[in-house]
Amino acid sequence: MKKILFPTDFSEVATNAFVHALEFAKVVNGELVLLHTFELPIYDNQFFPENYNVIFDSLQLSEFDMFKDEIPKLRAIAEERKLDKIKMSHRLMDGNLIYNIKKAIKEEKINFVVMGTSGASGWEAFFLGSNADSVISAIDVPVLCVPLEAKFKKIETIGFTTRYRAKDKKALKDVINIAKKTNAKVRCLYVKTGNSDVSETTIKHWETEFKSEPIQFSVIPSDDVKGTILDFVLFKDIDVLAMLTYKRNFFVELFNLSLTQKIVNTSGIPILAMHE
Known part of the structure; x- marks a missing residue:
């Protein structure tokens, strides 16, 4: 069975991508690993000797409570689409998003990653920023990138x-x-x-x-x-455009503001970034 990593911040963008992740899991007979990461602020405990641990415990508890509250909402989406039989597991990880994606891929033996991107700014951040080097170039599994505008429809x-x-x-x-x-x-x-x-x-x-x-x-x-x-x-x-990542510079040029807006405004399709 294929394993699909779905990083989420529980935003509208991520929730839209979750539908694609569910449907993709159905197609490839896979299971989902939901990943939520958070970064705790860095404090110098010499200035907070008494309440240092209290601060961290409080922040961790807050993230856990949010995580616990959001998971049932995703399960409800699966039930609405009659995909609640798809196996789902969850990971809540502290630390850098990209580092944790890599770690989860290795530990969970992930075959695919599905994640949301938000319009032009999302494409730009995804393909031009550190996420591009880490998620697209540095990992060895395909990544399905889903813009908010890409509402799921049957792949024909x-x-x-x-x-x-x-x-x-x-x-x-x-x-x-x-x-x-x-x-x-x-x-x-x-x-x-x-x-x-x-x-x-x-x-x-x-x-x-x-x-x-x-x-x-x-x-x-x-x-x-x-x-x-x-x-x-x-x-x-x-409905989905599959592209090899050997032309990363091409991705940089392809998803500039004007071209991104053209594709998003007209169709808004997911892109499957594949590796050589």
């Missing part, structure tokens, strides 16, 4: 971008396996720029190798890679 089409490298095939096969479980089709996009070194023979070889799979290949000549991918998402009715 999964987009996948490729450069037709041999190492892209594993990720594509993983995407196809997910698609089959939800009876979805895969649309594979290659944006062929003026500097492309991919031969027609390679493209034909891929099409032959995957001809029995529910997949359609598209090769679009353009030097505007970002714009072409966004148009592909918008006009091909993509």
